[in-house]
Amino acid sequence: MESSSWPESSPTNTRIKAIQELTKCGIITNKLREMQGLPKITVSDLKSDNGVVVQILGMFENTLSILSSPKLNETCNNSTKDVKSSSSGNPHNSADSGESINTISPKKTKRGCYKRRKNVSTTIEITSNLFDDGYAWRKYGQKTILNSKHQRNYYRCSHKFEQGCQATKQVQKIDDEPSKYRITLSGLHTCNNLLRAPHIIVEDSSPKDNSVFINFETKRFTENHKVGTRFQSVKHTSKESVPSLKPLKHEQVSSVEHHTPWDPIEGLSHVSFEPMSLMSLGFDYEDMVLPGMSSSTCSTHDYKIESFDYGDLLFDMC
DNA sequence: ATGATTTGACCACA
DNA sequence: TGTGGTCAAATCAT
Numbered sequence: 001m002e003s004s005s006w007p008e009s010s011p012t013n014t015r016i017k018a019i020q021e022l023t024k025c026g027i028i029t030n031k032l033r034e035m036q037g038l039p040k041i042t043v044s045d046l047k048s049d050n051g052v053v054v055q056i057l058g059m060f061e062n063t064l065s066i067l068s069s070p071k072l073n074e075t076c077n078n079s080t081k082d083v084k085s086s087s088s089g090n091p092h093n094s095a096d097s098g099e100s101i102n103t104i105s106p107k108k109t110k111r112g113c114y115k116r117r118k119n120v121s122t123t124i125e126i127t128s129n130l131f132d133d134g135y136a137w138r139k140y141g142q143k144t145i146l147n148s149k150h151q152r153n154y155y156r157c158s159h160k161f162e163q164g165c166q167a168t169k170q171v172q173k174i175d176d177e178p179s180k181y182r183i184t185l186s187g188l189h190t191c192n193n194l195l196r197a198p199h200i201i202v203e204d205s206s207p208k209d210n211s212v213f214i215n216f217e218t219k220r221f222t223e224n225h226k227v228g229t230r231f232q233s234v235k236h237t238s239k240e241s242v243p244s245l246k247p248l249k250h251e252q253v254s255s256v257e258h259h260t261p262w263d264p265i266e267g268l269s270h271v272s273f274e275p276m277s278l279m280s281l282g283f284d285y286e287d288m289v290l291p292g293m294s295s296s297t298c299s300t301h302d303y304k305i306e307s308f309d310y311g312d313l314l315f316d317m318c
Numbered sequence: 319a320t321g322a323t324t325t326g327a328c329c330a331c332a
Numbered sequence: 333t334g335t336g337g338t339c340a341a342a343t344c345a346t
Binding site: 158 | 323
Binding site for chain 1: 336338
């Protein structure tokens, strides 16, 4: 379950440590954002200059190690299926392990036994087409929403079980504007599998992640078959839900009606603006303009609202 | 065979 | 108590 390994359910000390780390991250991230005011930031800037990125990386690693420490898992182990899944690293195996655990804790025999995440970051975007944000999403649910013509689709990060990534995403057509979708991103990607700038993520030894992913429409734009399942859900979603992605020119509008032409940098940074995404990107601006992404294949953002709320902490990324 | 999607069921929260 | 978020078995796709 989503919340099991989240600080919400962790011991106070552990949570405080995590919060401290995240606080530092917020400060450093702000520094980084100030840097973005510069005319141009190159990879070499990011790597050599000031070590900010290195600091961010270190802090996130610290946070993640704190949150994924066995101690923490022990405390969660009693009440969730998430832990058993992540410990096995395989959702299918987890079913088996779940059985055994269930015998210990009868409560877990019940489906849907989980705790909802309340203090997770949420990003709401209104977009007129479904672009790929560089992450691998897996659909886990679809639901009819009251007073809404269209169903809402639920996605989680494909690396949820492998890496305990907590990110989830909801996609729903807007009633008034069926051509547009509201995308709600929840949680931060703690996985290291951002595909958009794979050559940057040199630390990742996984060969599958070293492929450039430019998948705005699975069938038409996927250049690398290894990533064919990325956002595959779009292709398969039924009837009304999420149709094929269409190439559009990009138009980005902030919540204050700020209209700007599509900018690959801006656009992408808004697609995944979580700290982990930013960290994983580590890009040069030129690196952002991927083949096939420039010009007409870019997506349309109309506006978005972002905030990162970690309990007592609020990182306003707007 | 393996992994992704569908869909009914279950539970937390307002 | 109703609604929405998630789980997980069944089904589908590769």
